[in-house]
Amino acid sequence: MDAKSAEEFLLKKDALLENPEELFQAIQSLKNDRKFSDCQDIHVKLGESYQGAIEFLFELGTWLTYIDDNLNSTRNIIESVVMETILQTYDRNKAISCLSDDHLSSTMDWLSKMIQSHTWRQTIYELAQQPRNEDCPFLSLTMPCIAVNEKLIGELIGVPLAWNTLEIFLKCASYVLLPLLSVGDSISEGLYLNSVAFLDFSQKTPEDHSSPEPDTKTILGLNELILPEFYEKGTDSHASEEIQNARHLLPYFLEMGCFSEHGYLILQSLLQCLVRKSKGHTARKLSWLLEAEATRRNRDVSRYTVYFCGAGDFPQTMQAMCEILKQHELLQPHVDHLYRSCSDNPRSRPLVELLRNPVFVTLLADALFTNRSELAGLEEKYAFLYVWASNGGEATEQMTAQVLQVASTCKHWHSMSLSGVAIRSFRDLPQLLDVVACNRSVAFGIFRFLRSTFNEKRIDFQLNLESMKPFCILANELAEHNPLLRPPLLALYTQLIAAGDEYVEDLSQLEYKRMLVRSMLHLVTTGGQFAISVIERMEHLYRRHHMDVSLVRQFVQELLDLAGSPFSNAFLEALHPLVTDPEISAGFKMTSRDLTNEFVEHYERTFPSGEETRAAQ
Incomplete structure (x- = not known):
């Protein structure tokens, strides 16, 4: 130097x-x-x-x-x-x-x-x-x-900067996919349905990226809210550890797939190869789930979607579907072309795969069951495509007629003024309740209708609870007969309760939330295993100050009355924090004291040392 x-x-x-x-x-x-x-x-x-x-x-x-x-x-x-x-x-x-x-x-x-x-x-x-x-x-x-160091790959699945290197991305993809695929068909059908049930096309188009992208932590929290059930109840308890690990890795899988275009293409290519080579449906469910998540994040993946369907013999049909998915809109000339293709080739498997796209099915449900678009004589065509796509190529005249009947009633409910909605709704309830249990296409359409109505008329319902009652009755009936729609209904109730309105009096909001709590309690009666999810969601709302303590107290009292002794270990662990919370327990009625005391005694006998271990469900 x-x-x-x-x-x-x-x-x-x-x-x-x-x-x-x-x-x-x-x-x-x-x-x-x-x-x-x-x-x-x-x-x-x-x-x-x-x-x-x-x-x-x-x-x-x-x-x-x-x-x-x-x-x-x-x-x-x-x-x-x-x-x-x-x-x-x-x-x-x-x-x-x-x-x-x-x-x-x-x-x-x-x-x-x-x-x-x-x-x-x-x-x-x-x-x-x-x-x-x-x-x-x-x-x-x-x-x-x-x-x-191969042992450190598990740390890199949460570091997007590492995914820019192809070799590392493939290692991370393998690390995440293997546990997800190993649980096989234990993955619930409701997981995919939940991801589709909350798609929203009203705010932006795929070309609009004005909203900031959520970070990984936000995504994890959102998936915990929207995708509460990962596996089918009743699976082998010895596999619970594998299932919990797969549930933990699912948000990372979605984040990796939506991080970049090349990441989405690589993961979908791997899954499509597995779809063709494996006999199970796990890879297909994960593929649909990734596509729905990419759509929710405003990614345009339309060209990959139509390519992977294997409908190369129908190039014009593929182009028509691509334009619909790209614009998130039912463009009439393209819809007409899809209708003709389905009518001329009713048994074509590639066409079935092409039209079973979650975005397309949801767009059709919204057009039929809500008041967002005027169909002007095209109802039968839309209903046929909706039934055909949602039922894997099967579309009978009876199913199409049921969809048209219910869709017409729902749109009338949606468009009616507040003064007349309760009277008209109660008169139409019986015919709706008759078809809720027998047609899953109708059930999904009704959920999209309820989601739209509850969100758009939230303030109106708070000011006039009578007008809300028929919608709650319909939602309860939907939960009674459609297990796959219970998680999305619970997520919908959670969102409605958490969304406060500063221009509405506190007393009106309290009564409005009380009615939603009753609907959450009704979910408990539909299946014992689902009670744990409802309790966890209630505690989530209470700890984040979205729920008045009087409502939580009412929930606990009615839930104990419904459940009765003996209690399962999972139920004891889930409800114990609410029962023993000082603010909640201080206001219990004398008639409920015996039930709460019995619950606490049962808990102390089951966990004498105070060590809480999650019971196998």
Whole structure:
């Protein structure tokens, strides 16, 4: 190092904290130069460049005061301070300098040691999650170094920056998919139905990306809300651990598939190969679920959807479906073409797969059962396509007639004024209730109708509860006869309760929520296993202050009255936090004291040591 380079080095910000070897070489170079023969000149140069060395030495002195304490505790304190500083002051431009030819060898040496520590890896993951570091070369280099260790792949499934490397993405995909596929047909049909039940086309088109994308944590929470049931009840209890692991990995699978276009294409290609080679339906369910999630996030995946259906012999039909899925709208010329294709080829399996698309089925349900569009004499055509698509190519005249009858009634309900809705609705209820149990196409259409009505007339219902009663009766009947619609109904009630209206009086909102709580209680009566989901959702609302304590108290009292002794272990664990909550228990009626005391005694006998272990359901 010559004198000029040495002087530039010493004038750098915080040169005292640079590489000790380089610092020593720079000082020696200046000492050997006549111009800087005086050591005082060198000290002046170092002092001029000082910015934070004293602060660093002060921190070092503070850490040394812990030297007599536990070694691990001291190390944790030091690491926490350093990592917090790194997270706040990380400079990607300085980090890039570590990758120069002169420093690359030493960088790889200390980096390989650093990533062996779980704590430092977590710091790297947190840096990688920050938007300003989404394309940082240093962090991008770190990901393959971590991925070399196969045992650490499970950590990278939650780090999107790592997925930019194809090899790592494939490893993460394998890590996530294998447990999901291993549970086989234990995956509930309702999981896919839930994802479709809440599709919303009223806000944006696929080309509009104005809304910010939710982060991974938000997605995990949302899937917990919308997809509450992962597996069919009654599966082998020995497989519960595998099922819980698969449930944990499901949101990561959806996040990986929706992260980028190439990620979606790779995962769908893998799943489609499995669909053709395997006998089960797990891969198909996961494929539909990923497609529905991509649609919910406003991704245009229409061209991949039609391609994977294998309908290459019907190019015009594929193009028609592609345009409908792309625009999220039932474009009339394309609908006409689909109708003709189905009529001419009623047994074509590729056409069945093409029209069973979740977006298309939901668009048809909305057009038939809500008041969003005027069909103007096209009802029979839409009803035929809806029944044909939702029933896998089967469409009888009786089924189509039932859809038309119920759709007409629902649209009348939806369009009626508040003053007349209750009278007319109660008169039409019997004919609706007759077909709810026998036609799943009708059941799904009614759910979409109820979801639309409850959301659009929420304030009206709060002001006039009588007009809300027939809709609640219809929802209860829907839950009674359609187990797959119970989770979406529970999610709908949860959303309605959590959505407060500041312009409505508190008393009106309280009575409105009371009626929704009764509907949630009705879900408990439809099946004992579903009671756990209802209780967990009620506690979720209460802890987040969406539910008045009087409503929770009423829920607990009526639920204990419905359940009766003996209680299952899962029921005891789920309800115990609410029963023993001081604010809830303080207002129990005297008639309910015996039930609550019996519940608490049963709980204490079952868990005498206070150790709570989730019972196998």
